[in-house]
Amino acid sequence: MLNIFQQAEHAMLPKMTAAERSRQEFAKSFKQHIQANFLPAVTSAYFKRAVPAYAEEKGEAPTDYREARTAFQDDPLFQFYLSSQRVSQELMWFGVNESITRQLDELKQQAEQLPATGGTLEIDDDFTVPKYVSSLDIHCMPGGYVGKDGSDPLHAGALYDRGVYLYAMGYMGPNNDDMGRSVCNYITRNLLDFKPMKILDIGCTVGHSTLPYAELFPNAEVTAIDVAGSCVTYAHYRAEAMGLPVHFKQRNAEATGFEDESFDLVVSHILLHETSKKAMPKIFNECHRILKPGGYMIHADLPPFENMDAYTQLILDNETWYNNEPFWSAMREMDQIELAKKAGFAEEDIFFDTAGMAIMEQARQAELDVADAVEELGEREFTAGEYAPGGGWEVLVGKK
Numbered sequence: 001m002l003n004i005f006q007q008a009e010h011a012m013l014p015k016m017t018a019a020e021r022s023r024q025e026f027a028k029s030f031k032q033h034i035q036a037n038f039l040p041a042v043t044s045a046y047f048k049r050a051v052p053a054y055a056e057e058k059g060e061a062p063t064d065y066r067e068a069r070t071a072f073q074d075d076p077l078f079q080f081y082l083s084s085q086r087v088s089q090e091l092m093w094f095g096v097n098e099s100i101t102r103q104l105d106e107l108k109q110q111a112e113q114l115p116a117t118g119g120t121l122e123i124d125d126d127f128t129v130p131k132y133v134s135s136l137d138i139h140c141m142p143g144g145y146v147g148k149d150g151s152d153p154l155h156a157g158a159l160y161d162r163g164v165y166l167y168a169m170g171y172m173g174p175n176n177d178d179m180g181r182s183v184c185n186y187i188t189r190n191l192l193d194f195k196p197m198k199i200l201d202i203g204c205t206v207g208h209s210t211l212p213y214a215e216l217f218p219n220a221e222v223t224a225i226d227v228a229g230s231c232v233t234y235a236h237y238r239a240e241a242m243g244l245p246v247h248f249k250q251r252n253a254e255a256t257g258f259e260d261e262s263f264d265l266v267v268s269h270i271l272l273h274e275t276s277k278k279a280m281p282k283i284f285n286e287c288h289r290i291l292k293p294g295g296y297m298i299h300a301d302l303p304p305f306e307n308m309d310a311y312t313q314l315i316l317d318n319e320t321w322y323n324n325e326p327f328w329s330a331m332r333e334m335d336q337i338e339l340a341k342k343a344g345f346a347e348e349d350i351f352f353d354t355a356g357m358a359i360m361e362q363a364r365q366a367e368l369d370v371a372d373a374v375e376e377l378g379e380r381e382f383t384a385g386e387y388a389p390g391g392g393w394e395v396l397v398g399k400k
């Protein structure tokens, strides 16, 4: 089905042997199978078994994810689902890791031969990566964003590049860039007089969401930062391989080092939930400081929990418990409008909105039999991790 969205090849993407491809496809198909076949049964068990039992004991059905977990955590089907999810995640990284390790030397040689695009790479050898990034293997990715000690910088980036495609089960499009592309479309369709000339993407990882800005705003100067030097290194070479000029820098979004009023647009895509309670206000303050008057800050992530029922919250909260995402749920309970106000944005200039998924348009335009895939994309609910939303991405927009 969604295999119509095979990952697009580029010079920095490791090639797979037939055996590696088959193991990776298995991990992806297993994820799809869990979503399509296990989850409906789990949902049914929650509403038919767990909710009535909880309501009988407590006098009412669970009202949030904490109560939902209390109600459901001992259910064997739920536990089976959770174990399956975890196994599929570990299988996925394992499958990708082997193909990268096998051809790392070739990737390094490849990086040196790429034609220059005008983009740059800045790595800070004295940089301190915040503990919320360095201290764990986020979403079970071996070595996390910074990579394992002593590993080649290209390794972590390549791992993420292929891993995201499998994790998202193709839902992020051939270049894993649906979030960036969707936010770009949102800007051009909704902020009609806004023509950003200096754009900053914070928490860019390997530049999946960054490159659409370089492509769709060709007159703008695009800069992208991340605390993980390994990721920006890979991002730089990936952008060169794809022929798009971007300035990648190893910097912290909490204190970027850019001058006041440097950018027309500051964006992030699924960054905030991977930071911390202390970092979030600093990031909002920094966005306000480096924006020019009239500029926009746009953060794309999943919606706050208050917009979801207790069961949907619970399924998402599993990322916190079983996929090494410690801030996943806590972030969704923070008052982002309040944080933006405290950072200096006027209340009337801050709002949540939805950026429609660009991939749905891409699918319709593709000359393949995509009707089923499009229909399925449209029907998706918030059933899995960060890459399986329904018809759009939640964006927090603030105008300075």
Ligand SMILES: C[S@@+](CC[C@H](N)C(=O)[O-])C[C@H]1O[C@@H](n2cnc3c(N)ncnc32)[C@H](O)[C@@H]1O
Binding pocket: 130, 133, 145, 179, 180, 202, 203, 204, 205, 206, 207, 208, 209, 210, 225, 226, 227, 228, 231, 251, 252, 253, 254, 268, 269, 270, 271, 274, 275, 279
């Ligand atoms: C889920 S990934 C973001 C994905 C990326 N924006 C995309 O759309 O493909 C989160 C990234 O944020 C980075 N990060 C976390 N805290 C950061 C901070 N304070 N400043 C800059 N980058 C940060 C991590 O290193 C990681 O690469």
